[in-house]
Amino acid sequence: MMEHIQKTVLREQLTGEVSRLVAGGARFVMTVGTDLRPQGQGFEVRHFFTHKETGVATTLVVPVPEADPNLPTISGVTPAALWAERELYDMLGIKAEGHPDLRRLVVSDDWPDDVFPLRKDVPHNYRPPRAENTRPALKPVPDGSTIVPIGPFFPTLEEPAYFRLFVEGETVVGVDYRGFYSHRGIEKLSETLHYDQVPFLSERICGICGFVHSTCFSQAVEQAIGVEVPVRAQYIRTVMLELERIHSHLLWLGLAAHVVGFDTAFMQAWRVREPVMWAAEALTGNRKTYGMNLPGGVRRDLTAEGIKNVREVLNTVEKETLSLVRALERDSSLRMRLQGVGVLTHQQALDWAVIGPVARASGVREDIRIHFPYAAYRDLEVKMAVREAGDIWARLEVREEETLEAIRLIRAALDNLPAGPTMLDLGEIPAGKVGVAMVEAPRGQCYNHVVTGEGGRPYRWRVLAPTYMQLQAVPQMVTPGTTIADFPIIAASIDPCFSCTERLEIVRREGKVDDAVTQRRGQP
Amino acid sequence: MISTTGLILYNLAFALLAAPLFAGITRRLRARLHSRQGPPVLQPYHDILKLLGKTECRVTGDWAFRLAPMVVMAGAAAAALMVPMGARAPLSFGGDGLVLIYLLTFSAIGTVLAGLSSHSPYAGVGASREITLLLVVEPVMAASFFTVALRAGTLGLGQIAGHLAGAGFAPSLIIASFASFLAMQAESAKLPFDIAEAETELMGGPFVEYSGTPLAAFQWALMVRHVVLASFFVALFAGTPSLNSPVMALLLHPVKVLIVLVLMEVVAALSPRLRIGQAIRFYEGAGILALAGLMFAIFGA
Numbered sequence: 122m123m124e125h126i127q128k129t130v131l132r133e134q135l136t137g138e139v140s141r142l143v144a145g146g147a148r149f150v151m152t153v154g155t156d157l158r159p160q161g162q163g164f165e166v167r168h169f170f171t172h173k174e175t176g177v178a179t180t181l182v183v184p185v186p187e188a189d190p191n192l193p194t195i196s197g198v199t200p201a202a203l204w205a206e207r208e209l210y211d212m213l214g215i216k217a218e219g220h221p222d223l224r225r226l227v228v229s230d231d232w233p234d235d236v237f238p239l240r241k242d243v244p245h246n247y248r249p250p251r252a253e254n255t256r257p258a259l260k261p262v263p264d265g266s267t268i269v270p271i272g273p274f275f276p277t278l279e280e281p282a283y284f285r286l287f288v289e290g291e292t293v294v295g296v297d298y299r300g301f302y303s304h305r306g307i308e309k310l311s312e313t314l315h316y317d318q319v320p321f322l323s324e325r326i327c328g329i330c331g332f333v334h335s336t337c338f339s340q341a342v343e344q345a346i347g348v349e350v351p352v353r354a355q356y357i358r359t360v361m362l363e364l365e366r367i368h369s370h371l372l373w374l375g376l377a378a379h380v381v382g383f384d385t386a387f388m389q390a391w392r393v394r395e396p397v398m399w400a401a402e403a404l405t406g407n408r409k410t411y412g413m414n415l416p417g418g419v420r421r422d423l424t425a426e427g428i429k430n431v432r433e434v435l436n437t438v439e440k441e442t443l444s445l446v447r448a449l450e451r452d453s454s455l456r457m458r459l460q461g462v463g464v465l466t467h468q469q470a471l472d473w474a475v476i477g478p479v480a481r482a483s484g485v486r487e488d489i490r491i492h493f494p495y496a497a498y499r500d501l502e503v504k505m506a507v508r509e510a511g512d513i514w515a516r517l518e519v520r521e522e523e524t525l526e527a528i529r530l531i532r533a534a535l536d537n538l539p540a541g542p543t544m545l546d547l548g549e550i551p552a553g554k555v556g557v558a559m560v561e562a563p564r565g566q567c568y569n570h571v572v573t574g575e576g577g578r579p580y581r582w583r584v585l586a587p588t589y590m591q592l593q594a595v596p597q598m599v600t601p602g603t604t605i606a607d608f609p610i611i612a613a614s615i616d617p618c619f620s621c622t623e624r625l626e627i628v629r630r631e632g633k634v635d636d637a638v639t640q641r642r643g644q645p
Numbered sequence: 646m647i648s649t650t651g652l653i654l655y656n657l658a659f660a661l662l663a664a665p666l667f668a669g670i671t672r673r674l675r676a677r678l679h680s681r682q683g684p685p686v687l688q689p690y691h692d693i694l695k696l697l698g699k700t701e702c703r704v705t706g707d708w709a710f711r712l713a714p715m716v717v718m719a720g721a722a723a724a725a726l727m728v729p730m731g732a733r734a735p736l737s738f739g740g741d742g743l744v745l746i747y748l749l750t751f752s753a754i755g756t757v758l759a760g761l762s763s764h765s766p767y768a769g770v771g772a773s774r775e776i777t778l779l780l781v782v783e784p785v786m787a788a789s790f791f792t793v794a795l796r797a798g799t800l801g802l803g804q805i806a807g808h809l810a811g812a813g814f815a816p817s818l819i820i821a822s823f824a825s826f827l828a829m830q831a832e833s834a835k836l837p838f839d840i841a842e843a844e845t846e847l848m849g850g851p852f853v854e855y856s857g858t859p860l861a862a863f864q865w866a867l868m869v870r871h872v873v874l875a876s877f878f879v880a881l882f883a884g885t886p887s888l889n890s891p892v893m894a895l896l897l898h899p900v901k902v903l904i905v906l907v908l909m910e911v912v913a914a915l916s917p918r919l920r921i922g923q924a925i926r927f928y929e930g931a932g933i934l935a936l937a938g939l940m941f942a943i944f945g946a
Contacts, residue, residue: 269766277845291770291921380845382836382918388679454837455917605770606846606920 123493125557127180132192138181139168139195147172147179148487149195149474150559152205153570153583154213156241163187164215168195168202169557169570173492178557191216201474204593212239227301227623230255238309245309260297263287269605273302277380277609280619284595284612291604296596303620311582312574316342316550319579320414326586327621328409329372332358332365333562334569334584335414340495341569342416342579345556346547352497354418354543359497359534361401361411362560363527364431367438368397369563370524373616374445377517380613381458386449393441400434403427418544428535439528446521459514463598463611466511473594477565477587478523479615482508482515489561501533513614520616523563550577562587564616588622591615652735653726659899660725660876664868665689667875667903671910678914689868693861701857705764713759714855714862720752721869728876729884731898732891733803740800742790745877746783749832752870753779756841759863760851771850774921775841781928782831788935789825792817793881795942802877806884816946820938822882826908827931829878831924833871835909837916838924845918875905 130138143149147170155165164185171178183192194217196203206217207226214237216223228238231252236243262268272283281302287295307326311319323338324331336358343350371394378386398408404427405411413419449455465475470483480487488505490498506522508515552575560567565587574580598611669686676683703710726736727745734741753775760772794800796818797808809818831838842850852863879901919927 267766269770276848291773378917382839382843382845383916384675385679385914386917388681392680452917454919457923458917458920604920604922606840606843606918609846 123176123178123559125178125180127182127555129182129184132183132185135168135181135183136193136195136198139198142170142172142179142181143199145172146174148471148476149199149201150566151568151570151583151585151589152202152209153581154209154215154239155572155581156213156239158187159241164190164213166192166209166215167570169568171493171559173487176492178493180557185215190214191218193218194220196220199474200472201590201593204589211237213237214240224258227304229302229304230257238306245306245313257283257299259285259299260295263295265289266294271608271612273299275609277376277613278619279376282612282617282619284608286605286608288605291606293599293603293605293608296599296608298592298596300592300619301623303623305623308582308584311579313578315577316416316547316579319582320416321412323584324410324412324414326584327618329369329618330365330562330564330567330587330621331410332361332414333560333567333587336362336496337558337560337567337569337584338571338582339414339416340558340560341556341571342550342573343547343556344558345554345571345573346550348417348545348547350418350545351542352539353422353541354545355496355499356534356538357419357423357543358414359501360423360431360531361405361413362496363531363534364397364401364404366527366563367524367531368394368401369616370520370527371397371442373520373563373613374449374517377513377610377613378455380610381455383455386445386455389445393438393445396434396437400431403430415544416550417547418542420544422543423538428538431531432535435528435531439525442521442524442528446525449517449521456514458610459512459517460510461512462603462607463513463614464511464600465594465598467509469594469597470511473590473597475565475590475594477562477591478506478516478519479565479591479594481506482519483511484509489559489566493559495558495560497534500537501530503530513610516614552580564588564618564621565591586618586621586623588615588618592617592619592622649735652732655732656725656728656730656735657722659730660869660872661722661865663899664865664872665693667872667906668868670903671906674907674910675914678911689864693865696856696861696864697858699857701859704854705762707762707764709758709762710854711859713755713762714859714866716755716758717752718755718862718866718869720748720755721866721873724748724752724873725869727802728873729802729806729880730876731895737801737803742794742800742802742805745802745873746787746790749870749873750779750783752866753832756851756863759855760841763851763854765854767847767849767853768851771841771843771847771853774843775851777921778831778838778840778924778928781925781932782828785824785828785928785931785935786832788932788939789821789828790881792821792935792938792942795939802880806880809882809884815941817938817941818882820934820941822878824931824935824938825878825881828928828935829874829905830909830912831928833874833909834867836913837919839913839918840921840924843918871906871909872902875902875909878905 150169150171153167157165166183166185168181185192194206204226206220209215210223211225211227233249266287266289269286269288272278273281283299285297286293307322320335320338324335326334371390375387375390402408405413413421465483467484470480470485486507490503504526506519508518550573552573554573556571558569567587568585570583571579572581595612668689673683673686724745727741728734757772757776760768793805797805883901
C-alpha cells in the first residue's frame with residue numbers, strides 16, 4: 122500500500138506548500154471538497170499530490186470556514202488545478218481566490234447561482250425550477266477570426282462536447298470548451314447507496330473502462346479500513362483490467378482511424394477487438410460492465426475453461442494486432458496525418474499533469490502500475506511504453522505497445538494465478554475513515570477518494586475520471602499551424618471519454634447499442 | 646449506324662440509371678475490404694428514392710442555394726453526352742474532349758455554389774476546399790488529355806479511342822494514364838481526396854444543409870460523375886477500335902468502367918484522408934508528372 126501523508130495547512134500557507142511540493146517533483150492529481158458542516162465543522166478542501174520517484178502521496182488538507190468559503194488558488198503554481206477549482210466552486214461554492222476563469226464547468230447553464238449540489242443541505246433529488254434562455258458564458262471571438270463549432274453534437278464526438286474553434290481561413294488560432302453536458306451527479310447519488318451497491322454504479326461511469334472505476338472504488342474502501350483482499354482476487358482484477366486495456370486501446374485505434382477517414386483500419390481494429398469482448402463474456406457473463414468487483418474482492422472466480430478460452434483469444438488477438446500494427450506503421454499517408462500534429466511537449470505534459478498514454482507519448486515516465494502498484498502489479502513487472510515526440514503518432518505507438526504488453530501481462534497473471542478464496546467479508550465498515558486509490562486506466566489515471574459514513578454508506582466519494590486532465594490540456598495541443606482538419610483527430614487522440622469525465626452512467630454510444638442488442642438477444 | 650437520338654438515350658440511360666448500380670457494387674467491395682458484409686447492391690437506388698420522397702428543409706431562400714443542385718446534375722448529365730460509352734459519343738465533334746472537361750468543371754462549380762450559399766461554416770470551408778482542389782486537379786486532367794490528343798493528332802474523343810487501340814502504348818501515354826488516374830480520384834471526391842465533404846471533419850461540407858430532392862440530386866450526380874470519368878478514362882486509354890463488332894464494344898464498356906471504378910475504390914479504401922495542404926502538394930507533383938508526359942508526347946515519345 123502506498124505511503125499517504127495527510128497534512129493540514131492553513132489557507133495562508135497553501136500556496137507556499139504547493140510550490141514546495143511541485144518544485145520537488147510532485148504531480149497534482151485532484152482536489153476534493155467536502156462539506157463537514159453536519160459534523161460541526163466547516164468545509165474541507167483536499168489537494169492530492171503524488172510523487173512518482175518516492176511513491177509517496179501527499180494530501181494537503183485545508184479547513185475552510187463556512188462564513189468565508191474561499192481559499193487561494195493554486196492554479197498559478199500548477200495550471201492542472203484550473204478545472205478542479207472551477208468544479209470546487211460549482212459543486213460546493215468554495216471560491217478559489219485569484220483563479221483566472223471561474224466560468225461554470227460542471228453545472229448546467231440554467232442551474233441556480235446559489236445552489237451548490239454537493240453541500241449536504243441540498244438533497245440528491247433536488248430539481249431546480251426551469252430557466253429560459255440561459256447560455257454558456259463564452260470566450261469572446263478574437264479579432265479577425267470566425268467560429269467553427271465542433272459540437273455539442275458532432276459526427277466524430279460520440280458524446281456531447283462543445284469546442285468552439287476560432288479560425289482564420291483553415292488555421293485554428295484558439296479554442297474554447299464547454300462540456301459536462303452529461304453530468305448526472307453520481308457522486309451525490311452514491312451518498313444514498315451502500316458500499317456493495319456503489320461498485321455497480323461506479324462501473325457504469327464508463328461504457329468502456331468501467332472495471333477501472335469499480336476497482337478503484339473497491340480499493341479506496343479497502344484502503345480506508347486497511348485490509349488486503351485475497352491474492353487470487355487481486356490477480357483476477359489485474360486480468361480483467363488488462364483485458365479492458367486491450368479492448369479499449371483497439372477501440373481507440375479504430376475510432377482514431379475513422380476520424381482521419383481511414384475506415385478500413387477502423388473496421389479491422391474492431392474486428393480484432395471483438396473476441397476480447399467474447400472472452401470477457403465467457404469469464405464474467407458480460408461482454409462489458411462485468412459486475413465483478415466489491416470492496417473485499419471479486420464476486421466470481423475464474424474457471425479453467427474460461428482461462429483456456431482467454432488464452433486462445435489472446436493468441437489470435439496478438440497475431441492480428443501485430444499484423445495490424447505492421448500495416449499501420451508502413452502507412453505513409455497515416456504518418457503524414459499524425460506526425461507532428463497535436464504536439465504536447467514534455468514540459469507542457471508536466472505542467473498540465475497529464476497522465477497515461479498521452480503523458481508517456483510526451484516522454485513522461487510515469488505509470489501508476491509501476492510507481493504506485495496495486496492488485497497483482499506488485500508481483501508482475503510492467504514494461505512501460507514511452508515515446509518522446511509528443512505527437513499523435515507517438516500516442517498511437519504507445520497504445521499499440523501497451524496493447525501487446527497487456528497481452529503479456531494477462532498471460533503472466535494467469536500463469537501465476539494463486540489458489541484461494543476470492544472474497545473477504547469486510548463486516549461493518551466504520552465511519553470517518555478516509556481511503557484513496559489510484560488505478561492506471563487505458564485512458565489515463567483513475568483516482569477515488571472515499572470518506573466512510575454512517576449506515577454502511579460513503580460520506581463522500583470523489584472520482585477523477587481518466588480523461589479529466591488530458592481534456593483540460595487539449596487547447597495546449599492546438600499548436601500554431603493546426604488546421605480545422607487536424608482538430609477532430611487532436612481531440613480524439615487523448616482517447617476522450619466525456620461522460621466519464623462528467624461522471625455519467627452510460628457512455629459511448631456503441632457500448633449502449635451493444636447492451637441493447639445483448640438484452641434483446643437474452644429475451645425470448 | 647445508330648441514330649444520334651438513340652445514342653443520346655443510351656448514354657443518358659447508362660450514365661443515369663446504371664450509375665447507382667456501379668455505386669452499389671463498389672460499396673459492396675469496400676465493405677468486403679472492411680471485413681463487413683455491406684449493403685445490398687441495389688441500396689443506392691433505394692437511397693435515392695428515399696431522399697426523393699423526403700420533405701425538403703431549406704435553410705435559406707438564396708437562389709444560388711436552389712440552383713446549385715441543378716447545376717451539378719445538369720453538368721454531369723451533359724458530360725455524359727460528350728463521352729463515348731462503347732459507341733460514338735452522341736454529341737461528338739472535333740473538340741468534344743475539351744468540352745467534356747469544361748462540363749465536369751461546371752458541375753463541380755455547382756458544388757462550390759452550394760457551399761457558399763449555405764451560410765454554414767462547414768459548407769463554407771468545404772466550398773473553399775473544393776475550389777482549391779479544382780484549381781490543382783484540373784490542370785493535371787487537362788495535361789493528360791492533351792498528351793493523348795497530341796499522340797492521336799486530334800481533340801475528338803471518338804478518334805482518340807480509335808487511334809490508341811491501333812497505335813499501342815507509348816511512354817508519354819503511360820505517364821498520362823497514371824496522372825489522369827490520380828486526378829480522377831479527386832475529381833470523383835474519393836478518399837484520400839474527399840476533403841471538401843470530409844464527413845468526420847465538416848459533416849459533408851457543401852452538402853451539410855441539403856435534404857430531400859436536392860440532396861438526392863447531389864448524390865446521384867456524384868454517381869453519374871463516377872461513370873462519366875471512368876468512361877472518359879476508358880476512351881483515352883482503353884478504347885476499342887470502332888472497326889470491331891459494335892455490339893461487343895457496347896457490351897465490353899460496362900466491364901471496363903467497372904474495372905476502373907474498382908481500382909479507384911481500392912485506392913480509396915486503403916487511404917486516410919489528406920489535409921488540403923497535403924493534397925495541393927500531391928497534385929503539384931502530379932502536375933509536374935503530367936507535364937513531363939506532355940513533353941514526351943511533344944517530342945514524339
